[in-house]
Amino acid sequence: MATSSMPAPTYSLGGRPVGRMGYGAMQLAGPGVFGPPRDRDEALAVLRAAVEAGVNHIDTSDFYGPHVTNHLIREALAPYPDDLVIVTKVGARRGADASWNPAFSPQDLTAAVHDNLRHLGVDALDVVNLRAMFSHHGPAEGSIEAPLTVLAELQRQGLIRHIGLSNITPAQLREGQSICPIVCVQNHYNIVHRGDDALIDQLAAEGVAYVPFFPLGGFSPLQHERLDAVAGRLGVTPMQAALAWLLHRRPNILLIPGTSSLAHLRENLAAASLSLTPQDLAELDAVGHPTAG
């Protein structure tokens, strides 16, 4: 009989151990990640329930809303628990029409760091991801030296504790690592979107956290017959199976599934205690490889 395995419960993020099941706050802003939440009370309740359940890694940005998710996090959770790691990101600015625009100048980046500090109500940001914006369609080549040098200077000033990168290519990771220590990479990845398989393995070997965004498919939630079939056999939901697969994929993967619903939050958190056999893992792995299995 195949042996079941439980995913490791924690991994280091900027030198601090965080639970591998975190929470992404983007879904708390209004439709299109713009404006106030549909249900403000539930948004605050989701944040409090996450932390009460042991979540100590929350992902946010001042450009969600803009400012909305940071204000909600502060209202729901400040004064913050000592073990809570809040990760934010800079590099974009929202237009009045809800558009996402690159904001990479030294002035833009410095203002974004100060906005995050003020809106979260902290003296220093735990982790700041530089979000590359060279293309609207995913990672694209382009030098990150100038903007990352600005963040490294703000880190020297004590406003940022640790720096990560988001929406980047392997070449940009190498360039970034030559400028300052990089503690995490946040890119689009999930059970059916597997472009970063090799990068994840490389980062695992280097001891760098990998934080997939859209772990449940993001704005197009995951839908896959084979995922449904495996989840049904395991007696869990497809979303739980997809999260459990990620936790088993490599120990440096930290999850930040996003939800505005208490019921979905509880469902997602429960996926952290799902143990999978090698056969389960092979079947789930085949979801992302249509020709296999």
Ligand SMILES: NC(=O)c1ccc[n+]([C@@H]2O[C@H](COP(=O)([O-])OP(=O)(O)OC[C@H]3O[C@@H](n4cnc5c(N)ncnc54)[C@H](OP(=O)(O)O)[C@@H]3O)[C@@H](O)[C@H]2O)c1
């Ligand atoms: N660095 C970047 O460029 C970047 C880009 C995007 C996101 N992010 C970060 O990554 C986090 C995660 O990404 P995401 O929130 O966009 O996408 P996601 O976690 O893949 O999926 C969120 C979507 O799935 C739904 N959902 C959540 N749990 C569910 C469940 N158990 N059953 C059914 N549906 C469920 C949510 O709707 P409900 O609200 O109805 O549950 C929402 O529509 C974000 O919160 C954000 O912090 C970063």
